[in-house]
Amino acid sequence: MRFYSYDQLFNFSKSVFLSIGCSEEDATLATTVLLSADLRGVDSHGIARLSGYVRLWEAKRVNATPEIKILHETPSTATVDGDSGLGLVVAPKAMQIAIDKAKNVGTGWVSVQNSNHFGIAGYHAMMALKEDMIGICMTNASPLVAPTFSIERLLGTNPICVAIPAGQQPAFVADLATTTAANGKLEILQRKSEEAPIGWIQNKEGKSSTDPHELKSGGALLPLGGDREHGSHKGYALGAVVDIFSAILSGANYGPWVPPFPAYVPMPTNMPGKGIGHFFGAMRIDAFRPAEEFKRHMDNWIERFRSAKTAEGFERVIIPGDPEREAEAERREKGIPVLEPVVADLKSLAQKFNLSMTV
């Protein structure tokens, strides 16, 4: 593992996006979104994926110069065509449309087709915070998750993020995959060859398994809850809602037809839509009550929960967003840790594009 400063990684990542043909503006935006994952401690979704985005571009599945278009709109909604652009670029632009609509009529809701993976949901939802709005963001993803009772992978880890502004307290930011564990957590266990807890994965027969490599042999991730007795039908339902809002409202692919992130995985056949889908929402606080009043009560809520009595062995009750904010403070100061295989990946990108940038 090596440590890089945010600026080092920023300059390198931006030069890679410029190399594949992104405009100056889009390369900056894509880099900002990508690295927000590394800053916030979500290492699976940051610089580690840079080479993956490049491979999607090489496979002609990402358009580096998309023309992002509104296909249909009302005062509070829009359907957006991402023109096969990087999700890292399409998503913040679509979220901005939601925010602009909220400025006009109180809330804005945007469903996006024809996009690609968009980094962490948190970045886009949090765009609303500085406008005194609540931000909502979801996306579907390639199928790794079996619905309750099934052995087929029909849903992605389909995350939901809700970002809510507070006053003196930092914002509340819940960013969660609708599975027991996100795929990134499984990848960590795979690298360490450690067992997964019961309730994370099943094998190809649908039996509970602790083998983190199970997905390679037909297994699946499990919806939040793990099994029926522990509420997996709820995780499945939430993942399904994300899929439907992101893709059936917009005209993207859904369920088992969502395109894979790894460029070497062939595309599904008989795809019913275009690309992957996202869904964004922005709600102006003062469309409901004065923002200062709301924030005072949010502070009270956060203070009450943060000071709640803990069970023995636990130091404090965590407010959603705390761990990521603390990671960001630390990493901005001490740098961002990058695993050796990812460093090697970046070096080969530097070589491929003949970048003088050292990594």
Place this chain on the structure above:
Amino acid sequence: MRFYSYDQLFNFSKSVFLSIGCSEEDATLATTVLLSADLRGVDSHGIARLSGYVRLWEAKRVNATPEIKILHETPSTATVDGDSGLGLVVAPKAMQIAIDKAKNVGTGWVSVQNSNHFGIAGYHAMMALKEDMIGICMTNASPLVAPTFSIERLLGTNPICVAIPAGQQPAFVADLATTTAANGKLEILQRKSEEAPIGWIQNKEGKSSTDPHELKSGGALLPLGGDREHGSHKGYALGAVVDIFSAILSGANYGPWVPPFPAYVPMPTNMPGKGIGHFFGAMRIDAFRPAEEFKRHMDNWIERFRSAKTAEGFERVIIPGDPEREAEAERREKGIPVLEPVVADLKSLAQKFNLSMTV
């Protein structure tokens, strides 16, 4: 257990609501909402609660003749004061406001303060279906749930319902408490003196417990996920979002200050808001794409998931809403089963209000 026809229970329930002073219109509406729970097989939220609503009225915590007012609005939002009315009446009226706003500007979002328990979330969300809209409904509830790492009960079972129209297929209706198990499930185990599965409840020290009576001695329900390793921080975050949308946007009570349903439980002190809070949303399908197109893809989604290969021992993959719709078909034909203690409750209501109605 005895079986009653829907009409028998309807006439009786309506006469009780009339007896506490509801208008003809409100008594009909409250009864329709209340009994939708019994029809859909959610016995914990239906006629079994009728005497509980009456006790709240006796304790002057429910106003039988509320003046429901819009406190603040924009083209796509409203904040509603329920005037301490029955949630069974306040909620469908607030949902209607959301639907009307969606007709005008594409979507409508309504946060409600000063209300009471509203029956099942499903009824209100499903009001959107006949308008070719997606319906969303949530409510906070009195604190029974401990956030991850805590031993304090700070959240209710805070349900989320999302109802989505389809074409030939029946609608998708996900209606879920943000806990591993709803309180109604625990009540069933209490009556049978059976053990609860691990992951549903904890004791007052925050240790996992299988005793369904644990809540009486300081224990708590657990957020969906059960423990940190299985994603309880996600269930906690979802329950928190429901609390904030329902109560901090509207000015209702939140967290540990939400008033209890049983009238004999004293009210919390230093309450920061008014009554309990709800949140409603309606999104017009054709604000995103033509409704017929959407419904064709929803049918495709539902058919694909319903026909997914099952694990051994399971007959089929369930689409959210299937079990409740099947219960309704059966109960409309064969009648609604009512447990003997509930029958006794209804008999004493008949006596109290001198109702000639036989139950």
